Amino acid sequence: MSRASRSTGPLDPSDLLDASALLSDEERAIQDTVRRTVREHAEPHVGTWFEQAEFPTALVPRFAKLGLLGMHLTGYGCAGTNAVSYGLACLELEAVDSALRSFVSVQGSLAMFALWRFGSEAQKQEWLPRMAAGEAIGCFGLTEPDHGSDPSAMATTARRTSGGWVLNGTKMWITNGGIADVAVVWARTDEGVRGFCVPRGTAGFTTRDIRHKLSLRASVTSELVFEDCELPADAQLPEATGLRAPLACLNEARFGIVWGALGAARTCFETALRYAREREQFGRPIGAFQLTQHKLVDMALELNKGLLLALHLGRRKDAGELRPDQVSFGKLNNVRVALDIAREARTILGANGISLEYPVLRHANNLESVLTYEGTTEVHTLVLGEAITGLSAFR
Structure with a gap:
């Protein structure tokens, strides 16, 4: 064009x-x-x-x-x-x-x-x-029941044996866990945090799916349990030493969230816009009322600014120049505005906004999880706070 x-x-x-x-x-x-x-x-x-x-x-x-x-x-x-x-x-x-x-x-x-x-x-x-090829599914076991935002305090351990390792512990809120053919699991060892490749069917490794979720219901979320799980020596990821390794993986996933959240926001905005053009009250479409237009304009502003932010971060990543705190910037901003857009869109749809016939509240519910996983709002705020002040507030 x-x-x-x-x-x-x-x-x-x-x-x-x-x-x-x-x-x-x-x-x-x-x-x-x-x-x-x-x-x-x-x-x-x-x-x-x-x-x-x-x-x-x-x-x-x-x-x-x-x-x-x-x-x-x-x-x-x-x-x-x-x-x-x-x-x-x-x-x-x-x-x-x-x-x-x-x-x-x-x-x-x-x-x-x-x-x-x-x-x-x-x-x-x-x-x-x-x-x-989609022939094997993987999951990533880092989060624990008592250690979500602070993985440095993980309780899962891997102990060396004459033949390899013995893994003990529990991981929680693990996407794909119940359907995974292989789990990448992080554990504390005498030499620090290490990663392990654990295939499904390994003795001592079981999963339990988490039920009764009100968010991400179309996703498999599971608990991973390791009870004297014996692994060969070559199950260890040889290049993964310390927490920097799993955190590097999280940065990769967070980058996808920077973009993904805007997809949910776009659907909510477009749904609200169509509804505002078609729904009539007081003799005309509700989109003709100033208050509704104000909502739609605010939603459009945040959606479009978020797209430019995501694209900028993507170009920096392709240039090899993207910093972890910049990923935090994108995740914090774009998920927050996406959730705001979803909630505002729900008000335009009125009572219809709570129905599964429309996608808005489904997206809003899902975004409540996206707001928390891969680093909570509070964690990313403190990451940026440290980047701005040079002072860590984590400890």
Whole structure:
């Protein structure tokens, strides 16, 4: 599209600043492909999945065929796309439901990235091609029942034996845990925190799915339990030493959230906008009233600013210049504004806003989890506080 036609063509309320013009043809093609796929194969069914607390495992081979699993990694059957393309895919997945983005994020940015960055060549060869092909599912065991925001206090231990390691402990709130073929698990050892590759079926390793969730209902969330779980010596990720390793994985996942949350926000905004144009009260569409327009304008402003922020961080990541505190900036801002947009959209829909016939409250419920996982609002605030003042408030 020429510069002139962009300036005179129809306005896209979800892209008021024409941020799409800043994308390459390949990036736009990836975004369009993911959008078409999830709109056709997921959007018509997601309300049922949410209501029935069911994860759509049938979508996994389709995601693999699109190259979404570990898409920003290179080699081992991974697509090797740039960071912006990965972000755009996350946006389109979460525009349907956070559970879809969470699955892809945990598979690629946590489990696969941990193996790709810190694993042995044998571990990479065994797992990464299968995970990229959707033939094996991974999960990432860091969070514990009593140690969420402070992983340095983890209680899970790995003790050396003559034949390898013995793992004991519990991990909690683990996405994909109940369906994972392999878990990347972090434990305290005499030499510090280390990572381990634990296949399903290993003696002493069990999972229990968490029920009765009011958020991320279309996602599998589980407890991982290790009771004298014996592992061979080569189960350890050889390049992972200390907490820096799992935190590096979390930064990869947080980057996807920076984009994904905006997908949920876009759906809520577009739903509210359509509703405001069609719903009539007092003889005219509610979108013609000043108070409703004020809400829609505020939502559009935050959505479009968030898109520019995500794109800026994506370009910095592709240039190898993205800092962890900048990821915190993006996660803190974009999830917070996405949740605000979802809540405001609910008010425009009135009573219809609480129905699963509309996606708004489903997204709002999901975003309550996104607000907390991969670092709470408080944690990211203190990360930025330290970056600004040079003083740590964590200890």
